[in-house]
Every structure is written in structure tokens, then in C-alpha cells.
Amino acid sequence: MTTRFAAAGCTIVLALALTGCSNATQKEFGLVANPPDAFQVGTQAPLSLPPELGxxxxxxxxxxxxxxVDAAKAGAEVLDPENALTPAPTVASPGAQALLQQAGPTPPTGIRAQVNQNALVASKPPGFVSSLMGNSPTPSPTVNAPAEERRLQExxxxxxPVTQGASPQNSNTSPTFLDRLANLF
Structure with missing residues (x-):
């Protein structure tokens, strides 16, 4: 009877000891999931059949x-600074050149920086004092769609050509508190 209690007690103590073990020991005993390393998982190349089986x-x-393909070697090639700094081919194919000609004139230099700056300014709400004084940045104007449609039809x-004439634009500025106050008098 005492040997049964001793065996049960040892089992309980052993179970408690295993739950308190380090993560490596828990992995060894199969108590923790052991997923594959995401950096070592690669895609298998498709099977190909030669023209003649002989x-x-x-x-x-x-x-x-x-x-x-070795996954580690492919990852090292992607992360290689030489690959990241390699310039894109400068000669475009005839199809790419035709597509670029149909797209219209080239945009001005720095257009991406200007668009990003406008988006940054538009996304920031003005401070309390700036909104009272009217010092907040002015939002970019938007195209007046009905007037633009009339211009294009004319x-x-x-x-x-559709590029002749200026696009009618809406002003996105709203009067400030002080402007509204001045208009009351």
C-alpha cells in the first residue's frame, strides 16, 4: 500500500518537475510544438519531363x-547588398517604350516627394492656435468635376486636345474663426 502511495507521489513530483523544465527540455519530451524554421522552408521546383524518357x-x-533551390542560398542572394544596389536595366523594350509614349509626358522631377509632402500636411490636424489664427497649411485644391467635364466636352x-486649357479647381480652404468673426461686423 505504501509502495503505491510512494509510486503515485514520485509520479506527481516528476510531472511537476517536467512542467517547470526549460523550454529545450520541454521540446525534447514533446511537450511543446516544434514548428519548422521559416527561413529554411523553400518551395520545391516543379517536376519536368524530358522530351524523351530514354x-x-x-x-x-x-x-x-x-x-x-537551397533556401539559405536564395535568402543570402536576396539580402546581398550587391543585388540591392544593382541598377535596373536602362534600355526599355519596344513595347515598354510604346506604353510610355502613350502614357503622356514625363512627370516633373520630385513629384513623388511633393505628393508625399502634401499627403503629410493634409493628414496632420492643425493645432488649436493655428486654427484660430489661420496659420494652418492650406490644403491642395481639388478638381471641380462638373466644370472639368464641360471643359473636356468643349x-x-x-x-x-484635352490638355488645352486649365482644369477648374475648388479651393479647399475654410474660413478661420477670426475670419468668421470679422464677417459678422
Whole structure:
């Protein structure tokens, strides 16, 4: 009877000891999931069939498949600074050149920085004092869609290009508190 209690007590003590073990010990005993390393998982190359089955190369036991890509080597090639700094090809294909010609004139230099700056300014709410004094940055104007449609229809009717004439724009500024106060008097 006492041996049963001793065996049960040892089992309980052993179970408590295992739950308090380090993470490595828990992995060894299978108490924690052991997922594969995400950096070592790679895609398998698709199977290819040679034109004639009689020309299959002899297999090399123990060697990796010739079309298989090593995940570690592919990752190292992606992270290599030489690959990141390699310039894009400067010569465009005839199809790419035709597409660029149909897209219209080249945009001005620095347009991306200007668009990002405008978006940053528009996304920040003005401070309390700035909104009272009217010192907040003015938002960019937007195109007045009905007036622009009329302008495009007139250009089409007259045979002018769509780029002729300025696009009508709406002002996105709202009067400040002090402007509204001055308009009351």
C-alpha cells in the first residue's frame, strides 16, 4: 500500500518537475510544438519531363536534385547588398517604350516627394492656435468635376486636345474663426 502511495507521489513530483523544465527540455519530451524554421522552408521546383524518357540522367543517390533551390542560398542572394544596389536595366523594350509614349509626358522631377509632402500636411490636424489664427497649411485644391467635364466636352467639340486649357479647381480652404468673426461686423 505504501509502495503505491510512494509510486503515485514520485509520479506527481516528476510531472511537476517536467512542467517547470526549460523550454529545450520541454521540446525534447514533446511537450511543446516544434514548428519548422521559416527561413529554411523553400518551395520545391516543379517536376519536368524530358522530351524523351530514354534520355533521363542517371540518379545520384544522396545528392540534392539539380533543379532544387537551397533556401539559405536564395535568402543570402536576396539580402546581398550587391543585388540591392544593382541598377535596373536602362534600355526599355519596344513595347515598354510604346506604353510610355502613350502614357503622356514625363512627370516633373520630385513629384513623388511633393505628393508625399502634401499627403503629410493634409493628414496632420492643425493645432488649436493655428486654427484660430489661420496659420494652418492650406490644403491642395481639388478638381471641380462638373466644370472639368464641360471643359473636356468643349475641347472635344472644337477639336482641341484635352490638355488645352486649365482644369477648374475648388479651393479647399475654410474660413478661420477670426475670419468668421470679422464677417459678422
Amino acid at each position: 534520355q533521363l540522367p542517371a540518379p545520384n543517390p544522396g545528392q540534392p536534385r539539380p533543379q532544387q 475641347n472635344e467639340a472644337l477639336g482641341h
